[in-house]
Amino acid sequence: MAMVCNQLCKAYGKKEVLHNLNLTLEKGKIYGLIGRNGAGKTTLLSIMSNQNPASGGSVTLDGENIWENRKALDRICFSRELNITAESGLAQYTVKRYLAAAGAFFAHWDKELAERLVKLFGLDVKKKLSKLSKGMLSMVTITVALASKADYTFLDEPVAGLDVVAREQFYSLLLQEYTETGRTFVISTHIIEEAADVMEEVIILKDGAIALMENTQDLIDRARYVTGLCEAVEDATAGLQTHHPRKTGRSKSVTVLLREGEQIPENPDITVQSVSLQNIFLALCGEEVSL
Amino acid sequence: MRLVPWLKTALIPWAAALLASLIFGLLKYTGGDPIIQRGYFLAVAFALQLILPASLTYSATLPLSISFGSTRKEALIGLLISRIASAVLCAATAVILDLLSGSAALLPAAKLLPLALGAYLLAGTFSGLLGKACLRWGNGIGYGLLSAASMVVVIVVMTVVIGTADPSGLLGSFTVSYAVLAAGIVSVLLMLPFDKMTVYNYTVKV
Numbered sequence: 224m225a226m227v228c229n230q231l232c233k234a235y236g237k238k239e240v241l242h243n244l245n246l247t248l249e250k251g252k253i254y255g256l257i258g259r260n261g262a263g264k265t266t267l268l269s270i271m272s273n274q275n276p277a278s279g280g281s282v283t284l285d286g287e288n289i290w291e292n293r294k295a296l297d298r299i300c301f302s303r304e305l306n307i308t309a310e311s312g313l314a315q316y317t318v319k320r321y322l323a324a325a326g327a328f329f330a331h332w333d334k335e336l337a338e339r340l341v342k343l344f345g346l347d348v349k350k351k352l353s354k355l356s357k358g359m360l361s362m363v364t365i366t367v368a369l370a371s372k373a374d375y376t377f378l379d380e381p382v383a384g385l386d387v388v389a390r391e392q393f394y395s396l397l398l399q400e401y402t403e404t405g406r407t408f409v410i411s412t413h414i415i416e417e418a419a420d421v422m423e424e425v426i427i428l429k430d431g432a433i434a435l436m437e438n439t440q441d442l443i444d445r446a447r448y449v450t451g452l453c454e455a456v457e458d459a460t461a462g463l464q465t466h467h468p469r470k471t472g473r474s475k476s477v478t479v480l481l482r483e484g485e486q487i488p489e490n491p492d493i494t495v496q497s498v499s500l501q502n503i504f505l506a507l508c509g510e511e512v513s514l
Numbered sequence: 515m516r517l518v519p520w521l522k523t524a525l526i527p528w529a530a531a532l533l534a535s536l537i538f539g540l541l542k543y544t545g546g547d548p549i550i551q552r553g554y555f556l557a558v559a560f561a562l563q564l565i566l567p568a569s570l571t572y573s574a575t576l577p578l579s580i581s582f583g584s585t586r587k588e589a590l591i592g593l594l595i596s597r598i599a600s601a602v603l604c605a606a607t608a609v610i611l612d613l614l615s616g617s618a619a620l621l622p623a624a625k626l627l628p629l630a631l632g633a634y635l636l637a638g639t640f641s642g643l644l645g646k647a648c649l650r651w652g653n654g655i656g657y658g659l660l661s662a663a664s665m666v667v668v669i670v671v672m673t674v675v676i677g678t679a680d681p682s683g684l685l686g687s688f689t690v691s692y693a694v695l696a697a698g699i700v701s702v703l704l705m706l707p708f709d710k711m712t713v714y715n716y717t718v719k720v
Contacts, residue, residue, distance in 0.1 A: 274717065275717040293588075
């Protein structure tokens with residue numbers, strides 16, 4: 224019971240966005256999909272939901288290709304930031320009409336839940352989408368994602384524009400829905416620290432490929448931030464998997480991802496600290512900036 | 515297959531046609547040449563279809579249907595059904611209102627119906643082509659210009675063709691009526707491969 228991306232490729236013209244990407248999403252987990260802008264997160268999610276044809280490779284759900292597969296598509300929902308422009312045609316849609324359209328298309332739409340969420344978020348259903356703030360639009364996309372009741376639900380930047388209270392509400396609703404139904408969620412977000420608590424597994428996408436996929440807690444447990452005198456840091460981390468080294472005068476800092484059985488030897492000239500998920504991401508995907 | 519949203523999109527052009535007919539129905543009682551009035555009625559109905567804007571409604575339903583889990587095949591069928599349903603509704607409305615206005619004697623329903631249906635199908639194809647152009651190269655300004663251009667073309671053509679359709683003349687003949695209907699159906703069929711290509715390659719954009 225899983226969704227599998229096999230050798231997935233996507234190119235827009237000559238620009239290749241995804242390169243032979245392999246990924247398996249198991250049923251009943253909350254995944255966090257993180258990556259820099261342009262890493263291919265939205266493209267990946269849109270291909271996994273049939274919204275964007277792949278240039279190569281395949282996406283299967285429980286062994287069946289999802290492309291043009293009604294049975295598979297009934298189990299998938301991708302809720303993304305809404306594109307409210309005259310060209311998209313959505314500007315004239317009211318919240319009520321948009322949710323009614325979602326209800327008409329989604330096979331397992333929970334109208335009662337949608338109504339409860341609308342009430343909880345204080346959305347004015349008569350308001351046009353074009354008149355909603357960014358945060359309100361996020362609430363509409365969250366409503367669609369949760370009320371779709373799809374087995375595999377993908378949310379692209381679901382908390383964009385939401386204030387801290389609404390973000391907490393979202394994470395709480397997500398966990399509640401996850402606990403009650405065991406649905407699989409993939410959340411793409413840039414607000415990593417906040418989402419880290421709900422992500423069971425983290426997927427780091429870099430340059431169109433999976434740079435890392437691991438249980439979030441295991442990853443945090445094996446990450447260390449080592450600082451100290453240059454030579455001492457280099458000695459202590461020799462042979463270890465190091466990322467994002469930084470030198471300031473005679474001092475050096477580096478993020479280490481320990482493999483099984485590895486340890487950092489004790490040394491009075493170095494300091495070893497734990498690392499947050501955001502800093503692990505920074506270590507893996509950040510680049511030195513110089514003007 | 516969920517057709518309701520697609521059928522709803524068919525109601526927009528129909529509402530436009532009805533609105534146009536009501537406006538021109540009112541104007542009719544103020545006098546004037548009924549043949550020309552009928553031509554204007556149909557022309558303005560087409561224009562309103564684009565103003566309201568039917569094309570935008572189509573272009574909203576396509577991304578919505580795909581983003582809400584339709585297969586491409588279902589989206590293609592939905593697109594065709596909405597196009598045909600709007601043409602049938604508009605043409606039927608044109609005939610009914612024409613009958614009610616008392617000008618039926620000028621062009622019998624048996625001639626006006628296929629003529630209007632064919633013309634609306636052609637307009638639907640035209641609108642579909644515009645939609646594709648907008649999806650391919652579109653931006654707000656481009657869409658506005660294309661819409662304006664299409665309105666002018668549709669108004670001129672429909673006013674000339676239907677507005678001057680004298681029952682005793684060539685344009686008022688059964689042959690022309692059914693030729694226009696055939697052209698409308700052929701245009702829909704010719705568009706099918708392009709529709710299919712558009713829908714199957716369609717990417718819902720953020």
